Amino acid sequence: MGIRYSTPAPPTEPWPQYVDLDTTASMKEPIQAKVTGTIPRWVSGSLYRNGSGIFKMGQDRFPCLFDGYAVIHRWSIQDGSVTYMSTALDSELYKKAVKHNRLVGEGIGASFPDPCKTIFNSFFSYFMPYIDYDNSYISMFERGDKLFALAENTIVHEVDRKTLKSDRKRNVDKVLAVHSGTAHPHIDREGNMYYYGTNPNNLNKLYNFVKVPPAKKGEDQFANAEIVASLPSRWKLNIGYAHSFGMTENFFIHFEQPLALNVPRMLCMGLLGAGLESTLVNYTSEPIQIHVVNRHTGERVPIKYIAPHGFIFHFINCYEDSGFVVVDVVWNNSTSPIKDFYIDQLMNAQKHKFPLDTGFARFVLPLSVQGI
Ligand SMILES: [Fe+2]
Structure with missing residues (x-):
């Protein structure tokens, strides 16, 4: 029996079914879905979705909506009929959790140690707790x-389209100096993928934009990836949290947010047995700094763009228009944007109103300030 580092309090009331799945929720075969109305015969294909779905194992529960093990869904449409299938992604963390009937891995709101670790690699993982984290629970991306x-x-994870199981997995940090990634890459007209990752070993080149050319048949998708632009941190020991980045024909758009991961706290989080939230610092008196970076030269546009304090997860759209870059985002006013996603908190808040203080925001950024 390992040590439970961080066992959250039991939920204050039963959780709804969609966050209360267990191992029995995984399906081996698709089922026929009931269709209301008529689907045109020319509609054919599959929609894949991913998300954290399994939050409990044995006596343990992950408390935050971003903690659960990945569950992949597929809806397939053909000849007017629809089938549905979903299954837990067979990550190493999930397989260990099932084997030991307890949660394993680091979440936002809690951390559960790996029972398979020896004393030596347990010690190593105290300082790099995310090194083995393979719960890819946010998005599906087709390339x-x-x-x-x-x-x-x-x-x-490369996912088998039929079984929804992991065919193989790749670690991007084996080919690039990045130690975190994004679930929301972009693709350009030539088929190049653009990825984002941070490198806390070099705060002068902390935020990195990566170009991933199309792979040849049989080649690792990230084999020819290269960092094409880097930005420094505004702080000495913090990484501004970014879930995604924006891209236009010629520019990357990066929001350096005042919600930041503190590097010393990250180094101690395994030792303290705390979830990732404990490493975050929200500088409520600081603004967002927006950076516009030329995709072709890697140079930052030398204009300081400042937005009020706030928080974003997702970009809606970015485009260039008459010497301006237009950036649309989903804006969050909360001063505790991660805390808002604890399941108990969400359930409680939604009794009274939409549980998040969000809206839309548009930024129109001049590429030159001459003549303005
Ligand atoms: Fe997302």
Whole structure:
């Protein structure tokens, strides 16, 4: 029996079914879905979705909506009929959790140690707790004939379209100096993928934009990846948290947010047995700094763009228009944007109102200030 580092309090009331799945929720075969109305015969294909779905194992529960093990869904449409299938992604963390009937891995709100670790690699993982984190629970991304499950760590699962199981996994940090990734890459017209990752070993080149050319048949998708632009941190020991980045024909757009991961706290989080939230610092008196970076030269546009304090997860759209870059985002006013996603908190808040203080925001950024 290992040590439970961080066992959250039991939920204050039963959780709804969609966050209360267990291992029995995994399906081996698709089922026929009931169709209301008529689907045109020309509609054919599959929709894949990913998300944290399994929050409990044995006596343990992950408390935050971003903690659960990945569950992949597929809806397939053909000849007017629909089938549905979902299954837990067979990550190493999930398989260990099932084997030991307890949670394993580091979440936002809690941390559960790996029972398979020896004393030596337990010690190592105290200081790099995310090194083995392979719960790719955020998004599905299609590229060529490949389908990937992604999260904010650098381990990427290639998923079998039929079984929804992991065919193989790749660790991007083996080919690039990045130690976190994004679940929301972009693709350009030529088929190049653009990825984002941070490198806490070099705060002068902390935020990195990566170009991943199309892979040749049989080649690792990230084999020819290269960092094409880097930005420094505004702080000495903090990494501004970014879930995604924006891209136009010629520019990357990066929001350096005042919600930041503190590097010394990250180094201690395994030792303290705390979840990732304990490493975050929200500088409520600081603004967002927006950076616009030329995709072709890697140079930052030398204009300081400042936005009020706030928080974003997702970009809606970015485009260039008459010497301006227009950036649309989902804006969050909360001063505790991660705390808001604890399941108990969400359930409690939604009794009274939409549980998040969000809206839309548009930023129109001049590429030159001459003549303005
Ligand atoms: Fe996302």
